[in-house]
Every structure is written in structure tokens, then in C-alpha cells.
Amino acid sequence: MTSDSGDQVPAQTTTIVIMGASGDLARRKLIPSLCSLFCKGRLGPEVRIVGMARTRQTEQQFRESLAEGMEEFAHFSPGSDAWDEFISRVGYCYGDVTSQDDLENLDETLRGIESPGQPANRLYYLALAPSLYGPAVLNLGATGMARETGCWRRVVIEKPFGSDLATAQELNQVVHSVFSESQVFRIDHYLGKETVQNLLVFRFANTIFEPIWSRSYIDNIQITVSETVPVSERAGYYDQAGVLRDMFQNHLLQLLTVVAMEPPSNFQADLLRNEKVKVLNAVRRPTLIEHGGTRGNHETSRIAVTGQYGGYLDEPGVPSGSRTPTYAAVRLDIDNWRWQGVPFYLRSGKALEDKRTEIIIQFRKPPHMMFAHEITANILAIQVQPHEGLHIEFQAKTPDEKMEMRPVDLEFHYEDSFGGMDLPDAYERLLLDAMNGDASLFTRSDEIEEAWEIIDPIIQSLPAPDHYNVGSRGPEAADDLLAKDGRRWLDPHSRF
Numbered sequence: 001m002t003s004d005s006g007d008q009v010p011a012q013t014t015t016i017v018i019m020g021a022s023g024d025l026a027r028r029k030l031i032p033s034l035c036s037l038f039c040k041g042r043l044g045p046e047v048r049i050v051g052m053a054r055t056r057q058t059e060q061q062f063r064e065s066l067a068e069g070m071e072e073f074a075h076f077s078p079g080s081d082a083w084d085e086f087i088s089r090v091g092y093c094y095g096d097v098t099s100q101d102d103l104e105n106l107d108e109t110l111r112g113i114e115s116p117g118q119p120a121n122r123l124y125y126l127a128l129a130p131s132l133y134g135p136a137v138l139n140l141g142a143t144g145m146a147r148e149t150g151c152w153r154r155v156v157i158e159k160p161f162g163s164d165l166a167t168a169q170e171l172n173q174v175v176h177s178v179f180s181e182s183q184v185f186r187i188d189h190y191l192g193k194e195t196v197q198n199l200l201v202f203r204f205a206n207t208i209f210e211p212i213w214s215r216s217y218i219d220n221i222q223i224t225v226s227e228t229v230p231v232s233e234r235a236g237y238y239d240q241a242g243v244l245r246d247m248f249q250n251h252l253l254q255l256l257t258v259v260a261m262e263p264p265s266n267f268q269a270d271l272l273r274n275e276k277v278k279v280l281n282a283v284r285r286p287t288l289i290e291h292g293g294t295r296g297n298h299e300t301s302r303i304a305v306t307g308q309y310g311g312y313l314d315e316p317g318v319p320s321g322s323r324t325p326t327y328a329a330v331r332l333d334i335d336n337w338r339w340q341g342v343p344f345y346l347r348s349g350k351a352l353e354d355k356r357t358e359i360i361i362q363f364r365k366p367p368h369m370m371f372a373h374e375i376t377a378n379i380l381a382i383q384v385q386p387h388e389g390l391h392i393e394f395q396a397k398t399p400d401e402k403m404e405m406r407p408v409d410l411e412f413h414y415e416d417s418f419g420g421m422d423l424p425d426a427y428e429r430l431l432l433d434a435m436n437g438d439a440s441l442f443t444r445s446d447e448i449e450e451a452w453e454i455i456d457p458i459i460q461s462l463p464a465p466d467h468y469n470v471g472s473r474g475p476e477a478a479d480d481l482l483a484k485d486g487r488r489w490l491d492p493h494s495r496f
């Protein structure tokens with residue numbers, strides 16, 4: 001979201017090269033998002049898309065498979081004329097990213113379609129298995145395809161970026177040996193979600209919230225990303241990753257940074273990311289919670305609870321006896337002036353009772369109650385998805401009663417306030433930003449490494465996960481994590 005990049009249409013020759021184009025991401029997300037941008041007039045006439053993959057298929061077969069993907073996954077129908085026009089801009093090139101010859105061949109194909117005399121701008125999108133990021137980047141370097149001579153060349157790298165701090169550092173080194181940081185766009189699709197961007201507007205384009213956005217008024221913050229889907233056919237990847245690598249190191253920590261960061265002086269990529277890095281840097285490292293002398297495992301287990309849903313071990317591809325957590329709840333503390341003493345409780349899991357991403361700010365109770373009445377503290381609930389919007393709960397007097405009161409709800413919902421406007425998919429925003437060279441909503445190398453530094457020790461010292469039932473709220477131990485701090489999860493049904 002920049003600097004209104006959303007309204008800019010890339011006018012120069014730009015080729016989006018999807019590497020790993022026969023995979024799920026291209027069909028499920030990238031092509032529907034690009035088609036939607038095209039229909040909204042946001043892909044200039046000179047923008048083309050070339051898919052590269054190891055599948056031997058003709059351009060026609062590739063286009064047909066994308067059409068099927070649209071039917072299955074897109075939230076809109078472009079209509080046949082628009083689709084025909086869009087798909088006529090999509091080409092296919094067979095190739096293996098680990099082969100320099102294949103990349104040279106791709107380079108030649110791209111040169112063939114780039115307009116002579118126009119800058120040959122390229123966005124390489126690595127929709128690949130993570131183990132191929134390094135080889136693909138090195139081969140882009142070796143073939144000279146990363147060189148910016150009178151044009152720009154950028155690379156978009158999907159998550160997971162590394163599987164721990166050491167591998168993320170290695171990958172950053174490889175990437176920096178070929179691309180400068182300004183050419184690199186590490187994607188975290190949560191930052192492309194409208195509500196997450198709105199959080200920046202909510203905090204920094206209003207004056208009424210920021211003065212109370214600190215330890216003086218806030219008791220605790222809860223970030224929940226709950227999913228109903230099980231792991232299913234992704235077990236091969238997921239069992240290696242587990243929920244802490246799959247969701248916490250990226251999406252949940254990104255949400256935390258947007259909630260907790262200081263206001264940057266300008267909406268500019270590096271200023272924004274500097275503030276996010278400062279927050280991550282101030283997150284107390286789990287291994288440092290050891291002032292009492294007891295170390296590591298014991299202390300980490302005080303701040304992290306994990307679970308595995310019943311039946312996970314029966315998913316095809318999950319090794320027997322796997323201890324991979326499909327759920328985690330973690331308490332983090334931020335050691336700075338604004339947040340000292342305010343716990344951030346993060347949780348996420350698969351196969352839970354509902355699909356919901358929500359950030360709850362629980363305020364403190366009034367310092368003194370003049371009413372002889374037990375009350376709940378004010379809550380601000382930011383609903384990232386679904387029903388995007390926010391709620392503020394406050395006490396109101398019950399009419400016609402003595403001095404009785406109960407919490408009531410002040411709501412804002414996108415569908416009511418911006419009726420008729422569809423919320424764009426996160427990938428639309430991010431693809432457009434990458435084409436416009438705006439990295440504000442992408443993760444910088446130092447951010448990625450800070451995040452691993454927080455998550456690594458938790459992963460290293462996890463006990464066996466607790467069992468939880470499919471369709472439940474997760475393991476009971478997650479409630480105990482808050483109960484021992486005298487708090488509870490503020491789920492929608494337990495708020496009033």
C-alpha cells in the first residue's frame with residue numbers, strides 16, 4: 001500500500017516470470033490475482049507473464065490448467081472475453097531452475113518477447129520448493145539474468161525463508177551474492193491483507209487511539225490465527241515445519257510488529273521496516289527468561305504450549321510417532337518503554353473449531369470503581385478475517401435499571417462502510433507493490449533473522465505436544481498458560 005501504488009499501472013515492459021508455475025501457488029493464488037489486476041486495469045499493456053516449470057507441456061496445456069485453477073480457486077469470474085485477453089499474455093517455458101542451461105533458454109525466450117528499445121524489466125517469482133530458492137537465485141546470477149542494465153530485475157521469495165536462523169542467514173547470503181536488498185521481495189501474504197494494512201491507518205492516521213496504545217492503558221494483547229483445515233495433502237512439507245515455522249515465525253510475528261511498532265516518520269519501506277525490526281529486537285528471547293537460574297526447557301515451557309490434533313498421525317505422509325505440533329500458544333514480552341509488562345499471547349492451530357484471525361487488545365480496568373459492580377475491561381477486537389472490521393466493547397448503563405451496566409459493542413465492518421467493494425486478495429496488493437518497487441509490505445533480511453532468533457529456542461525446547469480433538473479450541477494447556485497469569489483467552493463467545 002504505498003504511496004498509493006495501487007493506482008499506478010506499470011506502463012513499461014514488465015515480465016512476471018513464475019518459477020514453479022505448475023504448482024499449487026500459481027493456480028490457487030498468483031494467476032487469479034494477476035487476472036483480477038488485469039480486469040481492474042492495473043496491469044499495463046506491456047505486462048506479460050511467463051511460467052516456467054519442470055512439467056513437459058505445451059503453452060496451450062499450461063493455459064488450460066490455469067483456466068481450471070481459476071474455476072476452482074478464484075473468487076470472481078472474469079468473463080470469457082477478459083479471460084481470453086488475459087491468458088493471451090501468458091506463456092510457458094519448460095525448465096529446471098537447477099540447470100544453468102535451462103535458465104539460459106528461459107532468458108532467450110524472455111528476450112524474444114521483450115519489446116526492443118524498452119527496458120526489459122523482470123519480476124522473478126520463486127513459487128518453488130524452499131530447497132530450490134538457493135539454486136534458482138545462483139543460476140539467475142550465473143546467467144546474468146539478475147543484472148539491471150537500463151531496466152530493473154527483482155525477485156520475490158515465498159516463505160518459509162529458511163528453517164531456522166542459520167539456514168535463513170545462509171539463504172540471505174546466497175541471495176545477497178546475486179541481488180541487492182532493494183531487488184529482493186520476501187513475501188508474507190499476511191501483510192497484504194486489507195485489515196493488516198488498515199491497522200497502520202487505524203493507529204497512525206487517527207489521534208484517539210495512539211495515546212492509550214501502551215502499558216499505561218493496555219493489560220494484554222492476544223493474537224489468534226485459528227484454522228479449521230487439517231494438514232491433509234501438505235503433510236510432507238508440514239511435518240518438517242510444524243506450526244511454529246509455518247505460522248509463528250512469519251505471519252504471527254508480523255502481526256505483532258504492526259500492533260507494537262512505533263510510528264515511522266514516513267510511509268516509506270525502510271523507515272517502516274526499521275520500526276518493525278526494533279520491535280522484534282526488543283522481544284525477550286525465550287532463552288533469556290532464566291533469571292531464576294533454571295534454564296532452557298523449563299523456562300520455555302512456561303511460555304509455550306503445543307498440541308497435535310487427533311488423527312494427525314494418520315494423515316498420508318506423516319511419519320509414525322511424529323511430534324510435530326499443529327497448534328501452539330506462546331507468551332512473548334517486549335522489553336521496551338511502551339510494552340514493558342504487557343504480555344502478548346499468540347496462538348495458532350489447524351483443525352480447530354473456527355477459521356478466524358483476530359487481534360484483541362484488552363485494556364486495563366478503571367483504576368478505581370465507584371460502582372458496586374464487577375465489570376469486564378474494555379476490549380478492542382480487530383478482525384483480520386473473516387468479517388473484516390473491528391469492535392470496541394465498553395460498559396453502558398442498562399436502561400431502566402438502577403445502576404446496572406453491561407458491555408456493549410461499537411462496530412466497524414468493511415462490508416457496511418465500503419459496501420459493494422470486494423476486498424482484494426493479499427497477493428494482488430503485493431504483486432502490484434513488487435512491480436512498482438515498493439517493499440513496504442515485504443520482509444527485510446534482518447527482520448527475517450530477528451524472527452528466527454525468537455522462534456528457534458522455542459522450537460528447540462518443545463516437549464511432546466498435547467492431544468486436542470478436531471473441531472475443538474485446542475489443548476486445555478493453552479488456557480492454563482493464561483490462567484496462571486490471571487487471564488483468559490477472549491474468544492468471541494466468551495467476551496460478553
Ligand code: BG6
Pocket residue numbers: 159189227246357
Ligand atoms: C500459509 C501457511 O502461509 O498460510 C498455511 O503455510 C496456512 O499453513 C495459510 O493455512 C493461512 O493463510 P490464510 O490467508 O488462509 O489465513
